[in-house]
Amino acid sequence: MKIRLLLVDDHQVVRSGLRMLLGGESDVEIVGEAGTAKEALEAAPKLRPNIVLMDIGLPDMSGIEATSEIKRLYPEIAVVALTIHEDEEYFFKMLEVGANGYVPKRAAPEELLTAIRAAAAGEVYLYPSLAKLLVKDFLAQERTSGEAAGLDGLTDREQEVLKY
Structure with missing residues (x-):
């Protein structure tokens, strides 16, 4: 079965390049393109893609907001972010709204x-350098929650003494 793909990017040249790149794959069918989040939200129920390849920087609303809407309305559709943004803020926001890849x-x-293939198989794909951010964040949270849990066993007076 072919992976049905909807391309969402506000730059026509990027969509054309993706069409050339992915169109030759035997297991991928590009069912449509959208240049805005509004177009993507209108196209999703009509074209029924398995995967939406989503840019984050769209002119009418962010790809994060569009992903949130798509996942709310069509939870069976996987979304993979394809973006210039490699910082933690965008990465974590996309994961929070349900993106299946970044x-x-x-x-x-x-x-x-x-x-794309991982998302189509129901898996989550994270680019290696970005996966490191996730692990780093997880470990930082574990340390923080571990320290907090360690203080819970102390009396109020013992905690007060430790603060000074």
């Missing part, structure tokens, strides 16, 4: 295909 635009074509 790939920077500088990634090799094979990485993008791996992400």
Whole structure:
């Protein structure tokens, strides 16, 4: 069964490049394109893609907001972010709203295909350098919650003494 893909990016040249890159794959069918979040939200129920390849920087609303709406309305559709943004803020926000993958635009074509195929199989794909951010954040939270849990066993007076 072919992976039905909807391309969402506000730059026509990017969508054309993706169409050329992905169109030759035997297991991928590009069912449509959208240049805005509004177009993507209108196209999703009509075209029934398995995967939406979503840019974050769209002119009418962010790809984060669009992903949130798509996941709310059509939870069976997987969303893979393809973006220039590689900082923690965008990465974590996309994961919070339900993105199934996150790939920077500088990634090799094979990485993008791996992400698309993983999302189509119900998996989550994180670009390796961004996966490190997730692990780092998790470990920081574990340390913080571990320290807090350690203080819970102390009396109020013992905690007061430790603060000074």
